[in-house]
Amino acid sequence: MAGQAKMRPFYLIGFLxxxxxxxxxxxxxxFSATNTSPAxxxxxxxxxxxxxxxxxxxxxxxLGAFVTWMTLLKTAPIGPAFAASHLEVVTVMIICVTWxxxxxxxxxxxxxxxxxxxxILFAVAEAEIEEPIELGTTPDAGTV
Amino acid sequence: xxxxxxxMWFLTLVFDTFGQLALKAAAGADGDGLAHWxxxxxxxxxxxxxxxxxxxxxxxxxxxxMVPLSQGVLVGSVNILTVIIGGRIFFKEALTPKRIVxxxxxxxxxxxxxxxx
Numbered sequence: 001m002a003g004q005a006k007m008r009p010f011y012l013i014g015f016l017x018x019x020x021x022x023x024x025x026x027x028x029x030x031f032s033a034t035n036t037s038p039a040x041x042x043x044x045x046x047x048x049x050x051x052x053x054x055x056x057x058x059x060x061x062x063l064g065a066f067v068t069w070m071t072l073l074k075t076a077p078i079g080p081a082f083a084a085s086h087l088e089v090v091t092v093m094i095i096c097v098t099w100x101x102x103x104x105x106x107x108x109x110x111x112x113x114x115x116x117x118x119x120i121l122f123a124v125a126e127a128e129i130e131e132p133i134e135l136g137t138t139p140d141a142g143t144v
Numbered sequence: 145x146x147x148x149x150x151x152m153w154f155l156t157l158v159f160d161t162f163g164q165l166a167l168k169a170a171a172g173a174d175g176d177g178l179a180h181w182x183x184x185x186x187x188x189x190x191x192x193x194x195x196x197x198x199x200x201x202x203x204x205x206x207x208x209x210m211v212p213l214s215q216g217v218l219v220g221s222v223n224i225l226t227v228i229i230g231g232r233i234f235f236k237e238a239l240t241p242k243r244i245v246x247x248x249x250x251x252x253x254x255x256x257x258x259x260x261x
Contacts, residue, residue: 070190073171074180077237079228082164083250086224089257107260114253118246125242 007075011126014072015084018065022088025061027095028054080122090115145211145219152207153219156200161226163196165234217258224251 031054039045049055072081090112096102145153170190173183184190208216228247231237 070167070171070181070184073168077231078164078168078235079231079237079239079247080243082227082231083224083247086250086254089254093257105260108257111253111256111260114249114256116253118249118253121242121246121249125240125246128242129238129240 018068021064023091028057149210159200160223166193218255221251221255
């Protein structure tokens with residue numbers, strides 16, 4: 001348990017960074033897509049995407065997210081980590097509503113609460129589990 | 145969904161799950177900092193993982209050309225469950241009742257937002 005407690009700040013900072021990079025990438029995609037619309041897959045359209053400054057926010061976001069994700073995966077369990085990375089869906093939605101004035105519906109609010117609730121439950125579950133850090137080590141007792 | 149769309153959905157699940165598990169395998173390479181990245185660069189799994197994502201990108205595009213985006217995101221959220229099952233099978237990760245409920249909550253949340261959008 002001491003090992004897990006020691007890793008908590010690493011996971012917290014890592015996941016916040018991951019969500020920030022993923023969110024930046026998606027916002028970059030949105031602005032890039034809007035500024036180069038309509039998408040036609042012609043050489044001219046591809047060139048306009050390359051020349052569009054928002055495309056580089058997406059690229060930087062993707063690279064940052066990849067580096068953060070691989071660093072997290074060195075010790076984080078893939079199942080819960082992959083699920084928790086979906087917090088990005090909520091942060092992108094919040095930015096779309098506040099900055100882009102997109103409409104927020106009741107199912108979206110309920111969906112967001114389910115995601116946040118699920119991630120909190122993962123955090124609670126982590127406190128009870130001693131996960132094997134290295135590959136091939138014995139898993140914790142009492143698993144299904 | 146048509147038979148073709150169902151096949152594409154299945155393939156997105158396969159490539160997405162395989163890609164994540166391959167990246168996890170690569171991330172287990174030895175070393176810290178730069179040494180860890182050098183070890184990963186020599187590991188075949190990182191190339192399998194990235195390749196799976198490139199393929200999945202095109203399969204996902206093909207899938208979305210067959211179904212509305214909301215339906216695609218809704219059924220695509222199942223990948224959260226397949227990755228957690230894969231983590232259990234290949235990395236012996238704990239699958240406690242709390243983790244199962246948490247996974248279902250996140251998958252349901254993503255699916256609901258996709259369906260509502």
